[in-house]
Amino acid sequence: MMRDTPDVSVLLPYRNAARTIEAALTSVLADDSASIEVLAVDDGSTDDGPARVAALADSRVRVSSSRGRGLVAALELARRHARAPYLARMDADDLTLRGRFGRQRDALNRRPELGAIGTEVEVFADEGAPGEGMARYVAWMNGLTSPADHRRELFVESPLCHPSTMLRASAVEAVGGxxxxxxxxxxxxxxxxxxxxxxxxxxPEVFVRWRQHAGQTTFADPRYRPEAFRALKARYLAPKLHRRVRPLAVWGAGPVGRRTLRALEPHGVRAARFVDIDPKKIGRIARGI
Incomplete structure (x- = not known):
């Protein structure tokens, strides 16, 4: 019997995940290191994924539907119905390893300054080995452990693997979900x-096996294109740059440096100079400077 208030609410949105969702849910339910509830939200499946979820017949799994309104709507539906102080993310095609939820719960209990804590992940592919670029990204991400690491690297790339993350529910609510x-x-x-x-x-320990396949959101969704990342970074980096004391110098006058400055300019950020070691760029004007 599940406690009245679980330690952790697991947010698991899915769509057309019949092939993998049983294994994903089974891995979640096998982790007895914390009391959990699972908010399994069907986001408009046309396969028998919802029937497979129902067939597990586990009282810890609460099912609902977001009627195909998209991932964020499904996540918010799950979050609003979550009862625990901590929210763990899980995807329908990944695997959680035993001990994850207890370790993350304990870390959030001990460290009130944390809004979110992830784990290292092990990436695997449906066919063959993960690509070299993905392997480099995972190695970089797994190497970030402390708050200082994450703060320093936050504007490089996303430093946390979403399905490995546990969030403090009150912090997520405070910033608007x-x-x-x-x-x-x-x-x-x-x-x-x-x-x-x-x-x-x-x-600093692997607690999630992160599946890579050609159809997943990371590869197919236009929200993940480079321009979207640049615009997003600029929106949150600009206020930090406005607090600077020294004039801003952009290191690198190549395409990346120029595109980054172009994304920052609508937020009122102006650079004093570009810095580059390429003799062909030294002395030339870029972005009007």
Whole structure:
């Protein structure tokens, strides 16, 4: 019998995940390191995924439907119905390892400054090995553990793997929950939590197996295109740059440096100079400077 108030609410939105959702849910329910409830939200499936969820017949799983309104709507539906002080994310095609929920709960209990804590992840592919770029990204992400690490690298890339993350429910509520827009909903939330003073961290141990396949959102959704990331970073980086004392110098006058400055300019950020070691660029004008 589940306690009246669980330690952790697991947010699990899914759509057409019949092939993987049983394994994903079974891995979640096998972790007895914390009392949990699972908010399984069907976002308009046309396969038998919902029937497979129902067939598990576990009282800890609460089912609902967001009627195909999208991932953020499904996440918010789950979040609003969650009863626990901590929210763990899980995707329908990944696997959670035993001990995850207890370790993350305990870390959030001990460290009130944390708004979110992830874990290291092990990436695997349906066919063959993950690509070299994904392997480099996971190695970089897994190497960030402390709040200082995450703060330093926050504007490089998303430093937390969403389905490995546990969030403090009160912090997420205070910053307005998940938002929908032309950006990755998880990275936008990390930036918003940071802007509100909530630290991010990671347990230096693998607790999630992160599946990679050609049809997943990371590869297919236009919200993950480079321009969307640049615009999102600029929105949250600009206020930090406005607090600077020294004039702003952009290191690198190549395409990345120029595009970054172009994204910052609508937010009132102006640079004094570009810095580059390429003799062909030295002395030339870029972005009017």
């Amino acid at each position: 998940y938002r929908d827009g032309d950006f990755p909903e998880d990275y936008e939330l990390w930036l918003r939590l940071d802007a509100a003073g909530h630290a991010l961290a990671k347990i």
